[in-house]
Amino acid sequence: MDRGKSGANFRDVNENPCNMCMPMGGILVLKGLEHCMVIIHGSQGCATYMRRHMAEHFNEPVDVASSSLNEKGTIYGGEQNLKKGLDNIIKAYQPKVIGILTTCLAETIGEDIGRISQEYLTERDYGDLTVITVNTPGYGGTHSEGYWLTLKKIVAKLARKTETHNKINVIVPNISPADIREIKRVLQLMQMEYILLPDFSDTMDRPYERPYKKMPEGGTKLADIAAMGGAVATIQLGLTVDDSMSPGKYLEKEFGVPLYNLPLPMGIENTDLFMNVLQELSGNPLPTCLEQERGRLLDCMIDSHKYNGQGRSVIYGEPENVYGVVKTCIENGIHPVVVATGSKNLKLAQLLDECLANAPIECTVLTETDFTTIRLKSRGKANIAIGSSDGKYLTEREGIPLVRYGFPILDRTGGQRLLSICYAGTTMFLDRVTNTLLENKHKNYRDSMYQMFYQGEQEGQELSTESCGEQHVMLMQSN
Amino acid sequence: MDVREAVLQDTVFQEREDSIITKGKQKKQLKCDTDSVAGCVSQRACVYCGARVVLNPVTDAIHLVHGPIGCASYTWDIRGSLSSGSDLYRNSFSTDLKEQDVIFGGEKKLARAIDELVEKHPAKVVFVYATCIVGVIGDDLEAVCKAAADKHQIEVIPVQSSGFAGNKSAGYRAACDALLRLIQRDNAKVAQKKNTLNYLGDFNLAGEVWIIKNYLKEIGVNVNVAFTGDSKYQALKNATHASVNIIQCAGSMIYMAERMKELYKIPYFNISFLGLQDTTASLRKIAVFFGDEDMMSQVEKLVQRETVRVEPELEWYRQRLQGKKAAIYVGGGFKAISLVKQFREIGIDVVMIGTQTGRKEEYETINDLVDDGTIILDDANPTELEKFMVDKGAHLLVGGVKERPLAYKLGVAFIDHNHDRKHPLSGFVGAVNLAKEVYTTLCSPVWKYV
Numbered sequence: 040m041d042r043g044k045s046g047a048n049f050r051d052v053n054e055n056p057c058n059m060c061m062p063m064g065g066i067l068v069l070k071g072l073e074h075c076m077v078i079i080h081g082s083q084g085c086a087t088y089m090r091r092h093m094a095e096h097f098n099e100p101v102d103v104a105s106s107s108l109n110e111k112g113t114i115y116g117g118e119q120n121l122k123k124g125l126d127n128i129i130k131a132y133q134p135k136v137i138g139i140l141t142t143c144l145a146e147t148i149g150e151d152i153g154r155i156s157q158e159y160l161t162e163r164d165y166g167d168l169t170v171i172t173v174n175t176p177g178y179g180g181t182h183s184e185g186y187w188l189t190l191k192k193i194v195a196k197l198a199r200k201t202e203t204h205n206k207i208n209v210i211v212p213n214i215s216p217a218d219i220r221e222i223k224r225v226l227q228l229m230q231m232e233y234i235l236l237p238d239f240s241d242t243m244d245r246p247y248e249r250p251y252k253k254m255p256e257g258g259t260k261l262a263d264i265a266a267m268g269g270a271v272a273t274i275q276l277g278l279t280v281d282d283s284m285s286p287g288k289y290l291e292k293e294f295g296v297p298l299y300n301l302p303l304p305m306g307i308e309n310t311d312l313f314m315n316v317l318q319e320l321s322g323n324p325l326p327t328c329l330e331q332e333r334g335r336l337l338d339c340m341i342d343s344h345k346y347n348g349q350g351r352s353v354i355y356g357e358p359e360n361v362y363g364v365v366k367t368c369i370e371n372g373i374h375p376v377v378v379a380t381g382s383k384n385l386k387l388a389q390l391l392d393e394c395l396a397n398a399p400i401e402c403t404v405l406t407e408t409d410f411t412t413i414r415l416k417s418r419g420k421a422n423i424a425i426g427s428s429d430g431k432y433l434t435e436r437e438g439i440p441l442v443r444y445g446f447p448i449l450d451r452t453g454g455q456r457l458l459s460i461c462y463a464g465t466t467m468f469l470d471r472v473t474n475t476l477l478e479n480k481h482k483n484y485r486d487s488m489y490q491m492f493y494q495g496e497q498e499g500q501e502l503s504t505e506s507c508g509e510q511h512v513m514l515m516q517s518n
Numbered sequence: 519m520d521v522r523e524a525v526l527q528d529t530v531f532q533e534r535e536d537s538i539i540t541k542g543k544q545k546k547q548l549k550c551d552t553d554s555v556a557g558c559v560s561q562r563a564c565v566y567c568g569a570r571v572v573l574n575p576v577t578d579a580i581h582l583v584h585g586p587i588g589c590a591s592y593t594w595d596i597r598g599s600l601s602s603g604s605d606l607y608r609n610s611f612s613t614d615l616k617e618q619d620v621i622f623g624g625e626k627k628l629a630r631a632i633d634e635l636v637e638k639h640p641a642k643v644v645f646v647y648a649t650c651i652v653g654v655i656g657d658d659l660e661a662v663c664k665a666a667a668d669k670h671q672i673e674v675i676p677v678q679s680s681g682f683a684g685n686k687s688a689g690y691r692a693a694c695d696a697l698l699r700l701i702q703r704d705n706a707k708v709a710q711k712k713n714t715l716n717y718l719g720d721f722n723l724a725g726e727v728w729i730i731k732n733y734l735k736e737i738g739v740n741v742n743v744a745f746t747g748d749s750k751y752q753a754l755k756n757a758t759h760a761s762v763n764i765i766q767c768a769g770s771m772i773y774m775a776e777r778m779k780e781l782y783k784i785p786y787f788n789i790s791f792l793g794l795q796d797t798t799a800s801l802r803k804i805a806v807f808f809g810d811e812d813m814m815s816q817v818e819k820l821v822q823r824e825t826v827r828v829e830p831e832l833e834w835y836r837q838r839l840q841g842k843k844a845a846i847y848v849g850g851g852f853k854a855i856s857l858v859k860q861f862r863e864i865g866i867d868v869v870m871i872g873t874q875t876g877r878k879e880e881y882e883t884i885n886d887l888v889d890d891g892t893i894i895l896d897d898a899n900p901t902e903l904e905k906f907m908v909d910k911g912a913h914l915l916v917g918g919v920k921e922r923p924l925a926y927k928l929g930v931a932f933i934d935h936n937h938d939r940k941h942p943l944s945g946f947v948g949a950v951n952l953a954k955e956v957y958t959t960l961c962s963p964v965w966k967y968v
Contacts, residue, residue, distance in 0.1 A: 084563040084567050105554070108682050245927070
């Protein structure tokens with residue numbers, strides 16, 4: 040396996056980022072708490088840009104406040120701005136919980152949001168208002184690290200040693216609202232009681248209703264988070280997460296809650312793992328409908344296996360999601376040729392080492408990378424890309440069709456409705472991938488066969504040098 | 519009860535009292551061009567954003583963001599600015615500052631980044647954008663850029679756009695300052711070509727610069743360079759070769775025009791190619807400026823031909839849209855002003871109008887244009903937008919990406935006037951596109967079910 044130049048920030052320029060910054064991940068998580076309002080301590084643009092990205096992906100209003108630091112606040116400290124910002128969001132939104140995230144700016148000028156928020160609560164006598172602070176400097180990591188760190192801080196702040204109860208904790212990575220709903224459906228089918236964190240399945244994918252509620256219903260309840268310390272077990276879908284940012288690890292260490300750290304249930308093997316743990320914990324067998332869904336997934340895999348056998352994929356995104364997609368590809372005979380993430384993630388690299396060890400085609404693994412590198416490594420090798428909208432250049436410039444998965448999806452509608460996990464979701468995901476391979480094949484095969492084989496009456500016909508995915512597959516097959 | 523009183527009762531942002539007025543109810547000036555109020559969930563971005571959106575359409579430049587990754591990530595290719603040549607501008611380059619760089623300073627990394635980019639991409643100019651961090655850690659952007667310029671013998675221009683140093687408007691000025699440095703160095707002033715102008719404040723979204731250039735060509739006017747839609751280094755450098763500057767987006771470019779007037783004695787005037795009425799008036803204004811009889815008759819011919827072409831279409835829409843009420847919340851004042859007129863053309867009244875970065879004069883014009891009772895507001899937020907749209911019974915909102923889901927959740931139609939749209943709204947063709955889009959959303963069957 041070619042490790043590319045992984046594990047190091049190897050250049051001085053990032054050309055077309057394959058990640059966003061820490062506070063973005065923090066917002067996502069906080070939007071999954073019940074009646075939570077978020078304020079970002081920094082200059083106005085950070086909040087606005089992240090709102091824009093999220094509004095476009097989820098097709099939902101995303102209200103995130105900013106302390107709107109100006110020059111004065113930057114020089115003399117932003118405490119007054121933050122307190123005023125808190126006043127205003129409390130008045131306008133009446134939140135039950137407030138998340139405060141920092142930006143590069145606040146971190147660099149050394150703002151102590153923990154102290155400021157404590158002071159604020161005392162001054163205003165808001166004893167019963169929960170405030171969660173997370174330090175998320177933009178230069179401290181990607182949105183993926185921001186996501187997990189915020190989860191851990193929430194758990195560390197709110198979870199208590201309570202009497203044991205019969206619920207299990209389920210901690211999910213950055214998946215779509217539709218995926219979160221799928222997890223909940225499966226848990227209900229397994230007749231399990233659970234505490235799911237974060238749960239932005241309703242808050243970021245709201246049904247149309249009148250009147251409009253600026254604080255949408257849904258999200259994990261604070262009381263439920265408090266009870267996480269007394270749960271039967273924690274299932275954390277975060278195999279690639281570093282222990283220092285792992286909420287599941289924290290619950291295990293502090294309260295002795297057994298941790299099942301599992302991969303995202305995507306693909307047959309990873310979903311089996313998830314279902315097995317659910318069966319073990321609940322003592323219930325898999326209900327018929329889930330068995331049938333597994334059977335349908337197998338049927339789907341058989342239906343599509345020959346088409347998929349021509350797939351050479353480039354897969355990029357957040358580590359946990361990337362691992363799920365890689366496993367799904369491998370199970371279906373789609374060979375990953377480039378696997379990439381903007382995060383620095385050693386666990387992902389190790390996991391990929393294992394599952395790509397016997398791959399017949401060499402795969403380049405890139406961590407802490409950018410899209411220019413991904414493009415270079417994919418050129419002439421991949422005929423399908425799987426990841427966020429930011430990979431659109433792979434199609435535009437390299438002719439590699441893109442199946443949109445993950446976050447953010449900015450140039451298509453319905454990012455919030457994409458279902459891709461467990462048996463039913465994997466089936467839908469796989470159909471999307473296979474059909475994209477087929478579409479590309481059908482679009483190009485007349486031309487590519489002509490280019491490859493038609494000699495005509497005259498001599499000297501040259502093969503096209505266009506790097507077209509389909510032709511490439513044919514060449515590889517003939518090799 | 520007065521609408522404004524109601525708002526102050528249930529929406530709380532007392533600091534924003536002076537940023538909202540009801541036409542005909544108050545005599546006072548609208549407060550604008552100030553910092554956003556903390557916690558109000560402003561729809562605005564930052565200084566860096568202002569600079570980035572203005573400069574980014576320069577197609578053959580290297581645009582390097584000196585800062586942490588987010589700033590580059592969130593602004594990568596978000597404009598629909600088209601190019602007739604290079605597409606270097608569609609990349610998002612960043613020094614991707616990390617913790618170590620913040621502690622020890624980012625100057626060396628920046629210098630190496632420029633080296634790396636210049637070696638890889640042939641370009642005559644590099645714009646280096648400062649982000650919040652750069653302002654705080656005190657990297658000497660000027661010095662690094664100067665050294666790099668000397669080393670590579672190309673222009674490396676710092677853009678002083680630290681996010682916290684003002685609002686988006688300050689970013690427009692930072693971008694204009696960067697452009698002025700490009701021009702300033704070209705002291706060899708060439709004789710101005712006949713009937714030649716610079717077109718300021720159009721970013722060639724969906725080919726809008728091309729549409730206007732075609733009109734101008736038809737009436738015998740050359741466009742020396744457009745700022746900055748589909749512009750190139752060399753053309754910008756020769757910006758002094760025009761005899762007049764016309765400005766479309768005044769918010770971003772009035773400063774540029776004023777400075778060019780000071781420095782190079784190039785006069786300027788405002789035009790607008792949004793809507794039938796403004797497009798026609800602007801073409802006439804240009805012909806009058808050049809004082810060319812032949813040009814004037816060409817304008818009339820063009821206007822006559824295009825009006826005959828689009829009027830029946832617009833009439834069809836007008837009949838179906840008559841009496842509907844629109845709310846407007848857009849980035850700049852000029853766009854807002856043109857939209858009021860355009861809505862009139864298709865029979866729609868404006869009941870709420872606001873901008874992120876409108877200027878005093880623009881708000882005065884808006885105030886003159888709209889009917890009594892219209893809400894006018896600066897730097898609004900979702901709470902206020904919701905409140906006024908509902909109170910005033912708006913059927914339609916014009917805005918950008920962040921406003922779209924809010925409108926939809928309120929069951930209100932929406933049209934995009936944002937910078938990543940894929941259809942032109944300029945000129946005669948744009949007037950029809952706007953009407954078509956308004957019709958498509960307002961008269962969609964979906965509203966029957968909500």
